[in-house]
Amino acid sequence: MALLQISEPGESPAPHQRRHAVGIDLGTTNSLVATVRNGIAGILNDEQGHPLLPSIVRFRADGSVSVGYEAEIERARDPKNTIVSVKRFMGRGLRDIAHVENSPYDFVNGPGMVQIRTAAGVKSPVEVSAVLLQELRVRAERSLGGELVGAVVTVPAYFDDAQRQATKDAAALAGLNVLRLLSEPTAAAIAYGLDNAAEGIYAVYDLGGGTFDFSVLRLSTGVFEVLATSGDAALGGDDFDHRLFCWALEKAKLAPLSAGDNTLLSAKSREIKEYLTHHAEARFNAKLGSGEVVDLPLSQAEFWEMTRHLVAKTLAPTRKALRDAGLSVADVKGVVMVGGATRMPHVQRAVAELFAQAPLNNLDPDKVVALGAAMQANALAGNRAAGEDWLLLDVIPLSLGLETMGGLVERVIHRNSTLPVARAQEFTTFKDGQSAMSIHVVQGERELVSDCRSLARFELHGIPPLVAGAARIKVTFQVDADGLLAVSAQETSSGAQASVAVKPSYGLSDERITRMLRDSFEHAGDDLRTRALREQQVEAQRMLQSVEAALEQDAALLDAAEFAGIRACVNSLRTKAQCDDHRAIKSAIDELNRATESFAGRRMDRSVQEALTGRSVAGI
Amino acid sequence: MVQARNHFELLGVAAAYAVPAEALDRSYREIQSRVHPDRFAASGEAERRIAMQLATQVNEAYQTLRHPLKRAIYLLGLQGVEVLSQTHTAMEPAFLVQQLEWHENIGEARAARSTARLESLRAQLSVEKRERFARLANLFGSGALQPAAEAARQLLFIDKLEQEIGDGIESLEDL
Incomplete structure (x- = not known):
């Protein structure tokens, strides 16, 4: 039996025992993976030395896939099966997606998330994203020389519950243990704040390929506190490309394009946009499949004019976040620019004008999010050295509410509440003997249910039959540190636990996830059982290590019987962890969890007391 | 636990x-x-x-x-005074008249689509809020719990007005 190395919290394990953890920026246009080595965060390149992975996946009829640069090259040849900007489809229905008519894909509009029919079958955006994440996981494992203990995956701050859940599902599908979903602007703030020892009120303006986020944070020694966040989950550099594309169609008076020409002109539009960042004039020059040549001159000024409304669209959320934080532009010490689209000079100028100061561009806008995520992953995996401690307090971007009479929304959790957050709401029956009740949870700021995003419909069953209005059903909404919602319900007058059936309006059912997992393992030649066993073994080691450390520090909080009980569970788990039955390991883990529950509570409680003592707190 | x-x-x-x-x-x-x-x-x-x-x-x-108002309501609750359930208590007529005036002004500014007027109303309201919070602190200081509850209840209305102004500004900006 291997002896466990216990390290005190806050102390790094020896270098050879460092737990490999990575930060992943799953971007609309490009994705990256980064890690912290020797205290320094760095991007992990692919074998050819590329830091970026274009977020492009091509599915072939034989079931094989190409990813990244390879898929990018093949895109013009096979646009229908080559998926770009899949992030725009995550957790979204068909009617939510902009410019569907220009998309070469064969969309399948299901009851939940939109799907795409490809040569290799119908694919959900979760599966497509999982291919990208898997590629990055393999890249990281190869370059770090070992399995990953976990990853921090970034999401736009303005992603709602369905989009976050879809991202987390994709990571699970890619075989990643998600340590945390982290908001992109918050990740950037960590990287910026730690590198520059910044203190005070800072803002992050993050215009990526497909999403816009704006966050206001208070940075002080060791604390990153998000005060407010806002944005537009469907606005990014892609929209500037699209505007240019439409301009070219109009100017050249082109007939409806073939899928191939569409892709060609889209790629051209992006190229011209990037060229105009550093040049005053450009020529939009392309040869269509028919042999027809498009050749149009375009100046920087014209491009700025035709996309001015897009830049303006970022400023309203910016002002809104400041208002929510109770701040004015004068309070902001610096504005950190993130995302490739902030390279455009007219974006820079608009931000500079609004804040009356030059924006901060000293970090690579393409890499900063992945680097910040790597720093957080390193900390969460327990690799941080003493003195490297920091606390991150993030918020929920959009209010959560319930449908009430007349299709109106009653807000239960307000936007910009610090995570984790919970609210309990009481309901009652309106008919005699009513034993079930349905509840509709929505997310958004509008007053009408139809204007908000439907997150889930719950049905409460098993309400004891009483006269109308007598039953008291307490429904608790808990949003965790990942910004994900969980709902539980209890009938409080009788104490009966009402069962909750969750039917996600968007997102995937558990069965579908399981099926996708099975398919992907079969495809990878991996065995589901082997995988499950390995996962349980890793979980068992993690659990043993953390319980051993807790016993070492705080055995004094337990009486002899409790101590013996926990010891017995530890020994049983340690023995079971050697066997190859993942179910037996799982049940031993569950048993140890139950046995340590009150111990964990006492430890946490004592920790709170320690935090309050030794300081002069007024009036205690 | x-x-x-x-x-x-x-x-x-x-x-x-x-x-x-x-x-x-x-x-x-x-x-x-x-x-x-x-x-x-x-x-x-x-x-x-x-x-x-x-x-x-x-x-x-x-x-x-x-949050000064949430704190007041919570503290009164600990002392057995339920601010939110006292809906039966009549509000001061003078306060209600003043409320109506605020609503009218906000409505007019929204109808005129004037962000500047909404901003100016917001500034006025924040002055009024500051004064009311100072009074609330005094009431707590002198142990006058019922008057403090009344003041807190009025501040809830003021909060609503503030939200209404914010929504107004937002709806003009969204266009």
Whole structure:
């Protein structure tokens, strides 16, 4: 039996025992993976030395896939099966997606998330994203020389519950243990704040390929506190490309394009946009499949004019976040620019004008999010050295509410509440003997249910039959540190636990996830059982290590019987962890969890007391 | 399980209307840096769940105590005065008349699509709010709980007005 190395919290394990953890920026246009080595965060390149992975996946009829640069090259040849900007489809229905008519894909509009029919079958955006994440996981494992203990995956701050859940599902599908979903602007703030020892009120303006986020944070020694966040989950550099594309169609008076020409002109539009960042004039020059040549001159000024409304669209959320934080532009010490689209000079100028100061561009806008995520992953995996401690307090971007009479929304959790957050709401029956009740949870700021995003419909069953209005059903909404919602319900007058059936309006059912997992393992030649066993073994080691450390520090909080009980569970788990039955390991883990529950509570409680003592707190 | 405490006890400050803001901030950060789920990302399920519950509770306590009106309502509740359930109590007529005037002014500014007028109303309202909070603090200081509850109830209306102005500005900006 291997002896466990216990390290005190806050102390790094020896270098050879460092737990490999990575930060992943799953971007609309490009994705990256980064890690912290020797205290320094760095991007992990692919074998050819590329830091970026274009977020492009091509599915072939034989079931094989190409990813990244390879898929990018093949895109013009096979646009229908080559998926770009899949992030725009995550957790979204068909009617939510902009410019569907220009998309070469064969969309399948299901009851939940939109799907795409490809040569290799119908694919959900979760599966497509999982291919990208898997590629990055393999890249990281190869370059770090070992399995990953976990990853921090970034999401736009303005992603709602369905989009976050879809991202987390994709990571699970890619075989990643998600340590945390982290908001992109918050990740950037960590990287910026730690590198520059910044203190005070800072803002992050993050215009990526497909999403816009704006966050206001208070940075002080060791604390990153998000005060407010806002944005537009469907606005990014892609929209500037699209505007240019439409301009070219109009100017050249082109007939409806073939899928191939569409892709060609889209790629051209992006190229011209990037060229105009550093040049005053450009020529939009392309040869269509028919042999027809498009050749149009375009100046920087014209491009700025035709996309001015897009830049303006970022400023309203910016002002809104400041208002929510109770701040004015004068309070902001610096504005950190993130995302490739902030390279455009007219974006820079608009931000500079609004804040009356030059924006901060000293970090690579393409890499900063992945680097910040790597720093957080390193900390969460327990690799941080003493003195490297920091606390991150993030918020929920959009209010959560319930449908009430007349299709109106009653807000239960307000936007910009610090995570984790919970609210309990009481309901009652309106008919005699009513034993079930349905509840509709929505997310958004509008007053009408139809204007908000439907997150889930719950049905409460098993309400004891009483006269109308007598039953008291307490429904608790808990949003965790990942910004994900969980709902539980209890009938409080009788104490009966009402069962909750969750039917996600968007997102995937558990069965579908399981099926996708099975398919992907079969495809990878991996065995589901082997995988499950390995996962349980890793979980068992993690659990043993953390319980051993807790016993070492705080055995004094337990009486002899409790101590013996926990010891017995530890020994049983340690023995079971050697066997190859993942179910037996799982049940031993569950048993140890139950046995340590009150111990964990006492430890946490004592920790709170320690935090309050030794300081002069007024009036205690 | 974690023992139940009121928000003041949880954050280690005296249960009074006047709370030392700096001590509150310090306790909050100190406690969160020990119980936040990020500290337990690599722990077992039981610890992760308890960390989440406790961090949720600490957030709730801090948000309540940091906000002057929420703090007032919570403190009155601890002392047996339920501000929110006193809907039967009639509001002062003078206050109601003033409320109607505010609503009219906001409505007119919205109809005129004037962000500037809404901003100016917001500035006026924030002056009024400051004065009312000062009065509320005095009422707590002299132990006049019923008048304090009345003042808190009026401030709830003021909060609504503020929200209405904010929504108005937002709806003009969204276009």
